[in-house]
Amino acid sequence: QQRVHELINLVKGMEKNGYRYLVTTSFPAFMVPTKNVIDASDLVLFHGNALKEPVKFLEHINKIKATVGDRVMPIVNNEDDNYNFDSDSSHFKIAVENYISWGFFDYRRKGVTDLKEGFQSVPVDWRVSSENKKAFFNKVKEITGGL
Numbered sequence: 001q002q003r004v005h006e007l008i009n010l011v012k013g014m015e016k017n018g019y020r021y022l023v024t025t026s027f028p029a030f031m032v033p034t035k036n037v038i039d040a041s042d043l044v045l046f047h048g049n050a051l052k053e054p055v056k057f058l059e060h061i062n063k064i065k066a067t068v069g070d071r072v073m074p075i076v077n078n079e080d081d082n083y084n085f086d087s088d089s090s091h092f093k094i095a096v097e098n099y100i101s102w103g104f105f106d107y108r109r110k111g112v113t114d115l116k117e118g119f120q121s122v123p124v125d126w127r128v129s130s131e132n133k134k135a136f137f138n139k140v141k142e143i144t145g146g147l
Contacts, residue, residue, distance in 0.1 A: 001027075005040035012040070026078065032063045043073055048080035049105060054089035057082070061098050079105035083132060085139040092136075096143060104136050 004025060011023045024041040027033050029050030038044055044064055051057040064075055077095055080103055084090040095102035108114075108121035116129040128137050140146065 001034060001037070004034075005036040008037065008040040012042075030060070032060065032067055035067050038064075038067055038071075038073075041073075044068060044075045045078050046076070048077045048082060048091050048095075048102075051091075052082060054082075054091065054094060057091050058094055058098070061094070061100060065098075075100040076103065077101060078103040081105045081107065083135065085135040090139075092139060106130075106132055106136070 008023045008025065012020055014020060022042040024043050024045045025033075025037065026045040026047060027037075029047045033041075033044055033046065046060070046064065048057055048060075051060055061075070061077075068075065077091070077100060080091050080095075082091045085092060087093070092102045092104075104119070106117075106119040108118035112118075114130075115123060116125045116127070117132070118124070118130075119126070119133070128134055
């Protein structure tokens, strides 16, 4: 972890067709990315899966924001399987209220055989056909005022 920022800076130095890649890395759940990695990165990436309790999820967000400081940069929870979309304590709601991106980690859970479940489980049924998928897109529609 102490030298991850060196690898990020190495990749940031590469260009293709005059553009450089945006670079970051994610840390295991419960671990706030270190300041040297955040300082080198173009965005902060973290996982919300293991942060089951909403209060722990919010604490994690606040720790990340404290480490980022005054720098303006995207904070992305790139995968989270804690749904409860209709709850005031859903991770999705907490993320939106705290101006961070929230990644819907929708997989077919152990024992589930219905192929309509899970966007991240192969084979994938891309239709919005499961209750989880419907709840997610309904919440997006509610938040954005979409049709």
